[in-house]
Amino acid sequence: MREPDYIVIRPATNLPPGFLSPHEDGRWYDASTMPEMVLGPLAPGETRAVAVPTGRFEVRDHDGAVAEVWEVQPPA
Structure with missing residues (x-):
């Protein structure tokens, strides 16, 4: 299987509220x-x-x- 050309950022379910900016949630990157x-x-x-x-x-x-x-994981 070919690797996708993009990644998309999403918060993990246990990420503290407000840690990931709304600008980054769902943002696509090459x-x-x-x-x-x-x-x-x-x-x-x-x-x-x-x-x-x-x-x-x-x-x-x-x-x-x-x-x-x-997924953006919470700080360790």
Whole structure:
């Protein structure tokens, strides 16, 4: 199976409310240009969350493009 050309960001069910901005929830990215993704506050001492691939997929209505869902997991 061919890898999808895109990833789409979604929050994990146990992510604290408000951690993922509405701008990022459902945002599509080109998979070929995505580094390992780390989201969240970056100030020293603050927590971070990591987006990880889920093996689930979404299809965009307007063009049929496929993206793998990456979930933003809560800070460890």
